[in-house]
Amino acid sequence: MDFNDTPEEAKFRKKCREWLEKNATYKDESTPQNDDFANANKMKAAKAWQKKKYDAGWAMLHWPKEYGGIGASSMERIIWANEEAKFDVPKGIFEIGLGMCGPVMMEYATEEQKERYLPPMAEGKEIWCQLFSEPSAGSDVAGLRSKAVQDGDKWIINGQKVWTSGAHFSDFGILVVRHDPNLEKHKGMTFFFVDMKSPGIEVKPIKQITGGSSFNEVYFTDVEIPDSQRLGEIGDGWKVAITTLMNERLAVGDAGGADVEDAFRWAKTQDNLGDPLLTNKAARESIADWYCEKSGLKNTKLRTMSALSRGDTPGPEASITKIVSAGKLQDIGNFGIDSLDMAGMLKTDNQDIKGFQNAWLGAPGMRIAGGTDEILRNIIAERVLGLPQDPRADKGVAFKDIPSGNS
Amino acid sequence: MDFNDTPEEAKFRKKCREWLEKNATYKDESTPQNDDFANANKMKAAKAWQKKKYDAGWAMLHWPKEYGGIGASSMERIIWANEEAKFDVPKGIFEIGLGMCGPVMMEYATEEQKERYLPPMAEGKEIWCQLFSEPSAGSDVAGLRSKAVQDGDKWIINGQKVWTSGAHFSDFGILVVRHDPNLEKHKGMTFFFVDMKSPGIEVKPIKQITGGSSFNEVYFTDVEIPDSQRLGEIGDGWKVAITTLMNERLAVGDAGGADVEDAFRWAKTQDNLGDPLLTNKAARESIADWYCEKSGLKNTKLRTMSALSRGDTPGPEASITKIVSAGKLQDIGNFGIDSLDMAGMLKTDNQDIKGFQNAWLGAPGMRIAGGTDEILRNIIAERVLGLPQDPRADKGVAFKDIPSGNS
């Protein structure tokens, strides 16, 4: 066991850090990190930063050179990500494109399409989104009903997608739709990529509990997609989609927001009934438990990285991150707000209080987005522990005959 | 709202109390109540007390006069039970007979049988047990496999029952067995009562975690039961059994054992790291929450009694009692043991410590016996909240074709 890089890793890390130090500034760790939900300049800054990375070869390290990468190893990607995370740089806007759409294009697009689409994606010039979920297909993504009808060398799409992050500023999207409801549920879907500026696409933001709108509804009315933009065979839509979803569920990480350090710092200064909150044993026990959870997640990540560093495929441990961190986020938010007693409802300029209130308002969404607590527990039970599947009422019949209530 | 008896109720309560004061002594509430798991004199004392009650007309208040009761109302039963609970009298041994077997006999036995069996049951002269569960039929009682084969005017029983309280000292038992595995699961069962001294019945105690043995395995090898001891029609076994089970699940009450008062008293005197445990905010929060649970259960019972007092059928609230109290019992046991730190493993003469250790050892059983936490939550969800049933893999096929693994 050691936490040192191999000589090669150390060399690579040094290279990353040198470039970053030249081109960005370190984060100020002493102030709580609050994700700003709506920020107009964010996009511009993010695109500029992505371009800068791309020009210097840092944008998509593991991609082949011809699409803008340098063919780096998994470990090198992690080292880069670790180092970049220490700097105050805009992130997040390209995650879906680069993390989910890129890999699908890499696997299923033609050579010309890859040359056309991948470099601008890596460069941050073109932004991509993912169009899977539907109003009646949330946890059960394969329950989707948006229709694709073939018409010569093109397809006509009608239906509605939902929970699409970044749809309003995306240039392209990957899309899975049902081409035949008479086939079995998982066999009647086909996968495409689509120009988000196509006629017939309408994007409406979804307002969340937090007041922000990080997601959209996307309506398709007679939208035309050339057959050349089909990814995979007709009827292979679910096979293509599931790879993407696996990428998503692995990528879904820490819930972010107020954490145990924030609770700890706050408890040191906030008084409760005349005593510092940190002298309250109930508060201390909560802080101890949150610290153990946070630490457990961090060390689980380190074990995963160790596996990667050895060239092994990491285990399924990553699936626990969101369950644990989203629950913790909700509890810490609650803890912070309650420590203010009657004044806990008030919005103030205090960054800590903002952090707790954002945590409390945002955590319910974190417990749902990218797989609900319940779906993730099912995944752990079935895929990791090998327990039998739930009985399925949606197999072996035509999609149109599966019970769906009124929804 | 008031907590006063109606004049009639008050009169009846006075009558109960006067008789009890003459014939028994009050409990000493200042010492923790520990259930002794094995006590040789308990049976003798219990029979004597039951006989005394029977002779005075208190044994089975609500039964018709001809079987030893006085035809009392539900409210009068409750008043009697409340008053009796204040006295130090032996209880528990007749509960299954009087609570489950009696009602079944009352409904399904012939007039002669009732005259023969009910009075000795009420008098405590003959003890009854219940033979439903089997090794492969626990939560799923209807999955039972013990066989009954008709042979002229008698039946031959083979198989094994389990979790039978008091089988070793019982005179009779009620029994449900499968007479035809080719019928559907719930249609192939028939119900009997059986003389526990019949040849071919063997009783083996089951040792529990606690070291005690309140349950038995009961083996049936070619046991003969006259057809006249059948209760209900052939094939009606489940219908008869389910009434009994409902009685059980309503009767399953508080887990008993160490409770919040014990934790509170203990926390007042026990020191932790130099401070009284009761000054520890974490301990205080636990005590507050346990108090709210205990109080909530008590007041729920009072609401149920209010409904009875009005002559209404009580709601399903009773189903929550065991879930809440068993979990609380386990937590309180843990709390008490942990407060002793390294010495918490030691058995001592201290009644409080015994209480905590018994709670910790006994609670796992309480979370299972009479319906697991999981089964009870299902019952609440389906019968109280009206949610749809789980998908059933055991309906619409012959019993013998239902998947059962190796069990």
Next chain:
Amino acid sequence: MNLDFSDDQKFLQEEARKFLEKEEALNRNRAVLETDNKFDEDLWKKIVDLGWTGIRIPEEYDGLGLGHLELCVIAEELGRFLAPVPFSSSVYLFTEAIINYGTDEIKEDILPKLVSGEIVGTLAVTEDLHAPTKNNINLSYANGKINGKKIAVPDAGVATHAVVVAKSNKGISLQLVDLSVTGVTTEHQENIDESRGHFSITFNDVETQLLGDEVSGWELYESLINQAAVLFSYEQIGGSQASLDMAINYAKERYAFGRPIGSYQAIKHKLADMYIALTLAKSNCYYAAWALSTDAADLPSASATARVSATKAYQLCSKENIQTHGGNGFTWEYDCHMFYRRSKLLSLNIGSLSNWREKLVTSLEQSNIN
């Protein structure tokens, strides 16, 4: 033995429910939340017209002269429908303070106007970002006047009067203030549940009337809060029940993988747990209502028990209702979040869960439960 409401009280509750349903109180709550109104004036007027503000006010002061139990059933319904009105501030707190501690003169002046709606009251205690205690009240009372600032005062935007906790050189006292006089400045403070506005109030040499005496104000305040906790708890169980009902309905109607999500044990058992928490809380509320209505000796522990369990139930039910709704649950469009917000508001308005747990154990110590 009758731990239940009377038929008359149940009828009143039924009528209240029908009224709030017909008035679409839930939609009104959304409207208040989404606009700059800090309450629903129209609904409030109708509530006044129904006489609810005078339930506990004696008939000699134009009230209905009913008891706390009638107030409990109304509170439960207001909680169920998230009615965006200053009922808790004006009725549970302000009105009760006047009834309990006002001189005859004050009662004659104030109570009839509370019935008619001319006066709306609130209670102002918090001064900074901490739980108020005997020791952190600094707003000063001297020569019949108060000076200082209160924050996080619910409903002060609509209130005409307030009971203010103040400190003089003799001790803590409760002061009755007319908020329309010169020297009073009320300012809106943004909060997490804008369906019930919160405000700061600054007092600059403002004349007041003393409630009770200048010494035992803190004890009067505590006693007032102990009573009000029962009513707040009823609002909380009303909200919990509504959240549970929403979750049950959704779980029956929403399908995933070919069957209703309510047929999955993950959802079933979640809802069973919500039901359990709610049942415990409700039963504790019934007992506390009895204790309140009879001024029982164990009111402090009974009200704290109701308060702690109702707060826990509402927090659980409102957050797991969101979870049951999946993606829809955390949209602004669905109503789930309105219950989540209100659960927090009600749990803080008279002090946090952890401080009520503390009150409960303190009352157990005083009464020596075993």
Next chain:
Amino acid sequence: MNLDFSDDQKFLQEEARKFLEKEEALNRNRAVLETDNKFDEDLWKKIVDLGWTGIRIPEEYDGLGLGHLELCVIAEELGRFLAPVPFSSSVYLFTEAIINYGTDEIKEDILPKLVSGEIVGTLAVTEDLHAPTKNNINLSYANGKINGKKIAVPDAGVATHAVVVAKSNKGISLQLVDLSVTGVTTEHQENIDESRGHFSITFNDVETQLLGDEVSGWELYESLINQAAVLFSYEQIGGSQASLDMAINYAKERYAFGRPIGSYQAIKHKLADMYIALTLAKSNCYYAAWALSTDAADLPSASATARVSATKAYQLCSKENIQTHGGNGFTWEYDCHMFYRRSKLLSLNIGSLSNWREKLVTSLEQSNIN
């Protein structure tokens, strides 16, 4: 970056597992639990023969001269199989105390005999029914002799030596005692997990050898416990893993209502929660193992983190394993209860969960986590 054991360490762990499996350690544990033996002598001898008692003992004292990491993998396997041997007392606590605090002379005398099995050690600290602290140690040390009584000493029935926490007029000290000398009385004390006997030891003018100095004994004790906590945590995750594995197997094989109980979400999600708790604990143990093996500055917080999460994981896994087994789970016949008992024993042996939470937060305060 390598937060994992080396291939050699993994091989050692694999061998340990095979050995304990072949020796049917679990059945041996049952045998000890059901008889008056307080440990399994035969298994202990075999363990000594394998050299495990000398893992951390330098080669100059006949040991294997390996590190703490090798001890961690052995601990995990001993925990998995509930081996009824005094390994934790003798190796994690006593041996480490000698290695860390013994003079060369003491080391020369004691260490080779720990390797050969001639000496078995334990640690005696508790004196009454409270967590031991600097202030409640009363066993006296004066003129090279100790007088007093220790209770709840694990494995003292088989131990030949003990490290005893004593108090002189100078302060707290650690004393090395030969338990075979006159003046030592060892008495069995019944406990909840008789597979690991607990004893009281009375010392009547017993000669001792000082470990360290007469002043800083408590700090030496704390430091010893901080190290041992990592090893205890490994035993705890071994037991957690075994409990989870039992539950998974049972859930796959046991049918109810026509399908395996493991296909019901109530069981699935219970097992997922056990897996989550175990994974967090295991990862914290890995980090703590690294901190222990490198004597890192954050060992106190790292070991407390491992200890708290391993204790929580084992408590959860052992109790929910019983629940998963339904009626069978609370029979004596099934093994579930042996893990439940051991989870409690291990969680108390070096101090309760709540006191380790307290240690963790104290260490965070000292290191100032943000």
